[in-house]
Amino acid sequence: MSAQNNTREPILKVEHLTKHFIIKGKGNLHAVDDVSFEIMPNETLGLVGESGCGKSTVGNVLMRFFPETAGSVFYKGKDWLKMSGFKKKELRRDIQMIFQDPYSSLNPRKTIWSILSEPFVIHRLCKKSEIDTKVRELMDTVGLETYIQELFPHELDGGKRQMVGIARALALNPKFIVCDEPVSSLDVSVQATIINLLVKLQKEMELSYLFISHDLSVVRHISDRIVVMYLGQIVETAEKNELFLNTLHPYSIALLSAVPTTSFEAEKTRIVLEGDVPSPLNPNPDCCRFAPRCWMAQEKCFNESPMLDDVGAEHCVACHYWRQSKQRAKV
Amino acid sequence: MADELLRIENLSVEYHVGVKVSNAVNKLDITINQGEALGLVGETGAGKTTTALSIMNLLPKRISFITSGNVYYRGKSMMEMSEEQQNAIRGEKISMVFANPLSSLNPLFTVGHQIALAYETHYKVSKAASRKRAAELLKLVGIADYRIDDYPHQLSGGMRQRVGIAAALACNPELLICDEPTTALDVTIQAQILELMKNLQKEFNSSLLMITHNLGIVAEMCQNVAIMYGGATVEHGSVREIFTHPMHHYTKGLLNAIPKLEGQTAALESIPGLVANALDLPGGCRFHPRCAYCTEECKNELPHLMTISDEHYVRCWNVEGIK
Numbered sequence: 001m002s003a004q005n006n007t008r009e010p011i012l013k014v015e016h017l018t019k020h021f022i023i024k025g026k027g028n029l030h031a032v033d034d035v036s037f038e039i040m041p042n043e044t045l046g047l048v049g050e051s052g053c054g055k056s057t058v059g060n061v062l063m064r065f066f067p068e069t070a071g072s073v074f075y076k077g078k079d080w081l082k083m084s085g086f087k088k089k090e091l092r093r094d095i096q097m098i099f100q101d102p103y104s105s106l107n108p109r110k111t112i113w114s115i116l117s118e119p120f121v122i123h124r125l126c127k128k129s130e131i132d133t134k135v136r137e138l139m140d141t142v143g144l145e146t147y148i149q150e151l152f153p154h155e156l157d158g159g160k161r162q163m164v165g166i167a168r169a170l171a172l173n174p175k176f177i178v179c180d181e182p183v184s185s186l187d188v189s190v191q192a193t194i195i196n197l198l199v200k201l202q203k204e205m206e207l208s209y210l211f212i213s214h215d216l217s218v219v220r221h222i223s224d225r226i227v228v229m230y231l232g233q234i235v236e237t238a239e240k241n242e243l244f245l246n247t248l249h250p251y252s253i254a255l256l257s258a259v260p261t262t263s264f265e266a267e268k269t270r271i272v273l274e275g276d277v278p279s280p281l282n283p284n285p286d287c288c289r290f291a292p293r294c295w296m297a298q299e300k301c302f303n304e305s306p307m308l309d310d311v312g313a314e315h316c317v318a319c320h321y322w323r324q325s326k327q328r329a330k331v
Numbered sequence: 332m333a334d335e336l337l338r339i340e341n342l343s344v345e346y347h348v349g350v351k352v353s354n355a356v357n358k359l360d361i362t363i364n365q366g367e368a369l370g371l372v373g374e375t376g377a378g379k380t381t382t383a384l385s386i387m388n389l390l391p392k393r394i395s396f397i398t399s400g401n402v403y404y405r406g407k408s409m410m411e412m413s414e415e416q417q418n419a420i421r422g423e424k425i426s427m428v429f430a431n432p433l434s435s436l437n438p439l440f441t442v443g444h445q446i447a448l449a450y451e452t453h454y455k456v457s458k459a460a461s462r463k464r465a466a467e468l469l470k471l472v473g474i475a476d477y478r479i480d481d482y483p484h485q486l487s488g489g490m491r492q493r494v495g496i497a498a499a500l501a502c503n504p505e506l507l508i509c510d511e512p513t514t515a516l517d518v519t520i521q522a523q524i525l526e527l528m529k530n531l532q533k534e535f536n537s538s539l540l541m542i543t544h545n546l547g548i549v550a551e552m553c554q555n556v557a558i559m560y561g562g563a564t565v566e567h568g569s570v571r572e573i574f575t576h577p578m579h580h581y582t583k584g585l586l587n588a589i590p591k592l593e594g595q596t597a598a599l600e601s602i603p604g605l606v607a608n609a610l611d612l613p614g615g616c617r618f619h620p621r622c623a624y625c626t627e628e629c630k631n632e633l634p635h636l637m638t639i640s641d642e643h644y645v646r647c648w649n650v651e652g653i654k
Contacts, residue, residue, distance in 0.1 A: 050517040157605060187374040188544060192588035192601035199598070214517065221590035221599065244592065258522035260547030261592055262574050272526050273519045276487045 009077075010038035011208050012062075012176055017071035019054070019061050027282040031057040033232040034071070039176070044202065044209040046223030046240070048216060048255070052277050054232040055212045056100075059178045062210065063097050064088075075176070093123060093172040100181035102161035106153040112164055113149035119171035134171075141204075142167045142197060159190035166197065176208045183218060195222060216259050220244060225314075228252045231280050231289040234308055238315040248311065248322040251290050253329045271295055271329065288320070296321060296328050334365040335406075336538050337386065337425075337506055342400035344381050344390065344562075346609075353609040355381040357562040357617075358400070363506065368532060368539040370549030370570065372585070373559035374606050379542045380430075382559075383508050386540075387427055388417055423453040426499040430511040432491035436483040442494045443469070443479035449501040468497040472527060489520035496524070500531065506538045513548065525552060546589060550574060558582050561607040561617030568643035578645040581618045616648065624649050 019032040032054040039045045049055045061068050064081065073080045075091060083091060099105035106115055116135045120126055126134055136146060142163045153161055162182060169177055179198070183191040199222060201207060213219050219226060226243045228236045228251065236249040247253045254271040273293050283289055291301040300320050308318040319325065344356040356378040363369050373379050384390045386402055388409060402409040404420060412420075426449070429435035436445060446468055447461035454461075466476040472493040474486075483491055492512060499507055509528070513521040529552060532539055541552055549556050550570055557567035558581065566579040577583045587600035604621040607613060613620050619629040626648065634646045 050519060159605075187606065188546075188585060188588045189374060189602040189606070192599040195590070196599055196601060216518070217590040217592050220592060221596050255518060256592070258518040259592060260521075260525070260545065260551045262546045262550045262586065262589070263591070263593060264550070264571055264575065270522065270526070272522050274523075276489055276520065277517070 008040060011041045011076060012039040013074040015072050017058065017061060017073065018069045019057050020069045023281065030232045030280045030283055032061065035234055037227055037234070037237065039208050039210060041208055042202070042206050043225065044211050044223045046219035046226040047210060047212045047229060048214065048219050048226060049229035050214060050277055052280065053229045055229050056180055059097070059180045059210065059212050062178055063095065094175045096169040096172065096174040097178045097180065098165050098169050098182045101185055102158055102165050105165055106161060108153055111149065112151055112153070115164060116149070116167055116171065119168065123172060125172065138167045138171055141170060141201070158186050159193060162186060162194055163197070170201065170205070174207070178210045178212070180212045181214070184213065184215060198222065216256060228255070231277065231283065233289060234318065235290065236317045242313060242315055246315070248315070248317045248325055249319050250294050250296050250325050253325060254295065269329065296325060335362060336365050337363045338403040339382070339386065340401050340403065342382070342385060342402065343398045344385055345396045345398050347394050347396065351610050354612055355562055355609050356385070359563050361557055361564065363538050363540060366536045366538060367555060368541060368553040370553035370556040371540060371542045371559060372544065372546060372549055372556060374544060376606050376609060377559040378562040379559055380510055383427065383510050383540065383542055386508065387421055387425065422449045423502040424504055425506045425508065426502070426504040427508040427510065428495050428499045428512045431515055432488065432495045433483070435495055436491060438483055441480050441482055442486065446494065446498045446501055449498060453502050464501065468501060472497045489516055489523065492516060492524060493527070496528065503535055504537060506540065508540045508542070510542045528552070546585065561612055562609060563617065564646070565618065566645045572640070572642045578639060578643070578650055579647050580622050580624060
């Protein structure tokens with residue numbers, strides 16, 4: 001198994017994934033536009049962006065909650081989005097999801113036991129008599145006490161509920177988990193517990209994560225590589241430290257500078273973006289989508305949409321003027 | 332010594348939930364001076380919002396009771412004032428920005444009307460004059476004034492929150508209470524709002540009570556900070572002093588629990604256990620069941636407020652041990 005990992009064959013390969021929603025009378029909402037990335041085994045890919053930039057849509061399309069408009073997703077070389085029937089169900093075991101809101105993602109009418117036993121029942125992975133032990137093992141891995149299995153979700157606090165959500169995702173021994181903002185609705189002290197748990201589980205079970213979040217500091221903590229999205233497109237992708245130390249895209253620079261920190265050492269220059277995130281309805285294909293809010297936009301930006309260019313060291317950026325962005329930001 | 336604007340003294344608030352009693356705030360002391368920005372930090376259920384509501388005397392009637400203490404505004408007790416006297420202060424001298432802009436604005440009225448309302452009520456001016464003031468305020472918070480006749484649902488989340496701020500600023504209040512003003516917003520929008528509030532605070536020399544669970548916001552916005560746990564402050568002082576030399580184990584835990592944007596990524600320290608339940612508060616130091624340095628003394632007796640320096644006060648029995 002580990003020998004295979006060394007060959008660096010991606011576990012998940014997303015190619016030109018596009019998702020448009022048709023809104024009656026208004027046109028096409030470009031939620032995700034031509035997004036490509038790879039996730040290696042045992043790696044965490046962080047997906048950052050503001051609300052409405054399409055990061056959750058990427059996760060949902062990967063889970064096949066709704067169909068893609070174009071593009072393909074290869075899981076271990078197999079075309080996952082084209083699969084159906086038995087093969088699809090079999091692969092489902094490998095691809096699981098942890099949801100954002102632990103309050104609405106657990107069925108309020110079921111006990112924790114029946115929530116956690118459901119994956120085994122649906123996939124018929126073990127005998128009925130074994131389910132009890134399986135559920136107990138599962139609760140053990142995430143560190144839930146056994147008495148909780150008789151309770152209902154409303155009797156647990158947010159952190160415990162999220163642990164149940166994680167346990168459910170782990171039930172079928174997945175290889176790849178989509179984590180859609182798993183800690184954003186939790187208090188800081190509980191958030192740390194959940195993050196530590198996710199890191200520990202990744203080591204123990206050789207998991208790969210797609211970690212979707214709007215919180216840059218959380219993403220930095222947990223990810224190996226990071227993808228920054230803006231209005232349905234990838235604007236920058238790089239290895240974690242490279243992205244944080246050598247930020248090139250003007251949007252990423254602004255996003256990083258906007259995070260309030262508790263450190264007093266570095267005097268920060270803050271770039272405050274003007275206006276709101278524009279609507280992704282019918283965007284102009286010949287204009288950089290960030291240009292209307294960009295602090296260094298020039299004429300070219302409004303006439304030509306930039307491509308995602310490799311600038312070396314596996315660092316890709318979609319901006320015409322990335323060479324100048326760093327110096328400009330310091331002024 | 333700056334002028335004292337607001338003093339909360341020995342405040343205790345109870346909520347009666349059925350037959351149970353929830354001690355939301357316990358003997359809280361807070362002072363805010365003229366021009367000062369104070370951050371009130373704590374997790375869910377620490378009693379932050381209850382504190383804010385009791386300053387404004389907006390606690391839900393019948394189920395909440397102020398059992399002890401008092402709130403003094405410029406030396407005058409708010410609790411002993413008549414309803415009219417309170418109304419004269421609320422909205423004019425002290426105003427509040429609420430957490431969720433979607434639920435704090437009335438969907439049936441235009442934003443211009445809602446901003447103008449406070450101005451009209453307090454200064455008894457004509458409709459035209461208050462409308463002019465509303466347009467001014469909208470411009471001040473960075474919204475084009477042609478949107479004055481828009482309804483809240485026509486605005487984005489960031490704009491709605493700016494409308495909330497504009498309404499709170501209508502009468503140039505001396506104290507602005509912000510209850511989690513940016514939790515519902517994106518980081519870039521949050522940066523806009525914080526920048527706006529910083530500028531306005533400088534311009535009008537008003538005081539700010541910033542209620543939040545985000546330590547980063549406090550570090551950027553405030554000079555002083557009070558950390559709340561179980562309905563009382565456990566540590567307070569200047570932001571720089573407290574964030575660089577935290578003394579209380581809860582403060583330390585909070586600071587270590589947030590992932591950093593700089594430096595090495597080590598495993599996060601989480602605080603074991605759960606936030607103290609206001610329905611069943613532990614005796615002694617409220618934090619002792621979760622504290623790694625807990626002693627017998629901590630379990631039995633509430634620690635006194637210890638003075639570390641002029642800028643640093645802490646409520647913990649083991650301060651010497653920490654050093």
